[in-house]
Each structure stands twice: as structure tokens, then as C-alpha cells.
Amino acid sequence: MTEQASPDGLAEQLRAARQWAGITQEQLAGLSTVSVRAIRDLEQGRVRHPRRETLRLLAGAMRLSDARRAALELAVEGAEAGTVMREAYGAELAPPPKPLRRLVGRAEELRVLTGLLATEHERLLSVVGLAGVGKTRLAQEAALLLHGRDRTPVVWVDMTDSAPPAAGPAGTRSPRSALTGWARSLALGGRGLDELASVIRGRATLLVLDGHDTGPHLTPPLLELLHVCERLKVLITTREPHRTPGNRMLPLGPLPVPDPEPGESPGGAEVPGVSLTAGEPAVELMLSYVGHMRPDLMPGDSLVRTVARISRALDGVPRAMEAAASWLLLRSPAELLRIARTTPLDVVDDVTAGDTGDAGGEGLAALLAAAVARLDDGPAALLGDLSLLPDGWSADQAAAGLSATPAAVVRDVHALMLRGLVRRLPGEEDGAPRFGVLNLVRQLAAERAASLVPATALVSS
DSSP states (O other), X not given: OOOOOOTTSHHHHHHHHHXXXXXXXXXXXXXXXXXXXXXXXXXXXXXXXXXXXXXHHHHHHTTOOHHHHHHHHHTXXXXXXXXXXXXXXXXXXXXXXXXXXXXXXXXXXXXXXXXXXXXXXOOEEEEEOOTTSSHHHXXXXXXXXXXXXXXXXXXXXXXXXXXXXXXXXXXXXOHHHHHHHHHHHHHTTOSOHHHHHHHHTTSOEEEEEETOOSOSSOOXXXXXXXXXXXXXXXXXXXXXXXXXXXXXXXXXXXXXXXXXXXXXXXXXOOOTTOOOOTTSHHHHHHHHHHHHHOTTXXXXXXXXXXXXXXXXXXXXXXXXXXXXXXXXXXXXHHHHHHHHHHOGGGSSSOTTTTTSOSTTSOOHHHHHHHHHHTSOHHHHHHHHHHTTSOSOBOHHHHHHTBSSOHHHHHHHHHHHHHTTSEEEEEEEETTEEEEEEOGGGHHHHHHHHHTSSSOOXXXXX
């Protein structure tokens, strides 16, 4: 009985490539000088160990790209994955994922990130911030620019993927999965150093570890890869700061939100004569979400004001605003604004997500709660105290009103800002920056602080 090829094996790879090229077996035989019978045997899985020269003749006749050619060779049992990858490695074999939406309101952050990636001296960078703030999207845009402009290979590894890291190329049938499997294994302290280093060698490469929240330091194998491959750069997106020496941290805060309107009532009543804020990045993004979910809502002055207030109540966090817009299927904009102001965590998970959250199993509300829970007791107590203050406090004012030394308060405020729980507000008074606790975490912060014994308390002035 004829042995059939596996679903990802050589037979299917070759058949799919020929169909993609739009030619018959007879035409392929004429173009490649490989017999029709040999091609038929390969496509039916009768030949499991063809000569590499045969595959090269077929790939050349079908004008396969380097990535398709490598995939074809890796489908052969016993293929030397390292050799195949070294020959095919390049920008085409290792592209970044293509985003589905345009980047909104991150021009300055993108300029800084791409500038650092373009220098020779910055080789380890991490974009750190709150869940849902847009770290992955910013990294995608920067990687796309480098890939398109400089033809830099980008090895993109989704570290939030629940799939186990690849043990090695022996069971791999895709060039990209071989690269990402080696890189994921290294990031988790496993094997793959020799294989990945032999492929990258002296080639300028960007390795992106998206969602690498497993610890404050890079693993020794990954650091060794940086030493061995002198033109390799590593970009990390993470919710927790990485403390590896030489790491350049780029804190990413929420999108800018509009200032409260002059005379705006706490209940959000209409205020005649105030200017619209549709040009603010957070409002622009929120309006796009609303338009996609409820195209029947006309973007007049009243809706724009309500959307601006919702975006402010949700701190300009893109994922929170997108999830909130999904609730417009059940709520009016005015109702959504009321909930966003009073209990924002009730609308930060998509209405269709139920209790399962996103693909990783966690909704944004759970991720925000985890961010507060991970805080050490000192910063957690301070965050609870700061959540009671109205926005616009300076670090010195906070220190003056709390039973803690100014140096300790400033240090903890810095730690809270790195994690995206405290944001810097636009404008400065008397040269002192002003800050505020995110509305999304105020209740969480108060609950965490109340659980501490003894809890830090505000000192009455």
C-alpha cells in the first residue's frame, strides 16, 4: 500500500506550490526536466527523500520565492533545517506580522523607537506599559518600517501564545516556525542557541519578543545570542520593566485625552459653546470604533462630546475604548458614559467575550487587576492613597501629604509610571510635572491598599 504524506509534508507542499504557480504536472515536467512520473510520485507521497537537486529544479521551474523554497525543502524528512534556513534566510523569510489597522496618535513614540533601532549602540530595547495600551501595535509599525526600508529580517515571537516552544527543527515544517521556535525556546531559557546563531550569523536582524512578561531579566541563552550575533537587536514588549543591564526602556502611556471642558458638570450635561475635541488621538480612535459598531449614529456635536468624555473616562487606553464601543449594541452613548465614569471595568471587556476574555484567556479587567496585584506593598499602598487625590498632583505635593519620605514617594511614583498605572498630565505649573492615577485602576488600587496591614493613610493638612 502506498504511504501517504502527512498533512504538512512534502506531497502537499509540492502540490500546493504547483497549483499556486498555475501549471499542470506535464507543464512542470517540461519546465524543470523532471519526469512527469517523478512529479506524480512526489505529489502522491511515494517518495519521501528526494534529491535536493530535484527540488531545486522544481522550485526554479515554478519560480518559488525563497520562503516557499525553504518550506518545500523542510518538508522532506531528515532535511537539514539549519542548512536550509541559512541558505534561505533574509527579509522575505522573516517578515513582521502585518497590522490590520492604521496606527493612531503614536507618531512621536514611533519616531523615538525607530530612531533607537536604527543606531548601532542600542541593541536591547523594551516597550513597557499597561495591558491594552498598544505596545504590540507600536512594535509592529517599527518592525515594518525597518523591514521595508532596510530589508531587515524580523523574527517575531508571540510570547503570549499558549503553544509549547518548539523542541527543535526536526518536527518543524515551516521556516518561520523553525525560527520562532528556536527564539521562543531561548527566551524561556531552553535550547536553540547554536541553530539560531548559525542562521542569523552576521546578518542585521530584529528579534521581537511580544508579550515577554516572564521575568525581569533576559535568560542567559538569549543574552549569549546577543553576544554571538553582533548585528542582532532585540525588542521586547512587556507589562513589567526588564532590568537586564544595557536594556533601554521606553514607557508607553495611554493616548492623550482631551482636557475636561470648561464648566462641564459631573453628570456630563451638555455645555453650550465648548469646542469639539475630535482631533485628539483618543477621541479620533474612539470615534472610529463607534462608527464601526454603530454606523447609524451621526457624528454630530453631541456625539463627539460624549465620545470625548468616554475616552477620557477610559484614560485613552485603546483596548478599553474598543471594548467599550462594543457595548453600544446594548447601551446608548449616554448610558455608556455613565458606566465608564462610575464603574469603568464593567465595559473594558468586549461584549462578545463573555467570561473567557481574549484569545489568551484573560480580559482587560483581569489584566488590570493582575497589574495592581503584582505591585509590592509600598507602591500598592501609595497607589491607593494617590487614587483618592484629584488629578493634577505633583510628586512633591504627594510626598508632603503622605506619611512617607519624599525620596520613597518619588521612587514609587516612578515605578507606577513605568507600569502605566500613573500618567503624566499635559502642562506644568511652576515647572513641576503633574500626574494622575488612571481612572481604570482607581477602584482596584483602593481595594489593594485596603488589604494591606498597616495601610498607608493620608495625613490631614
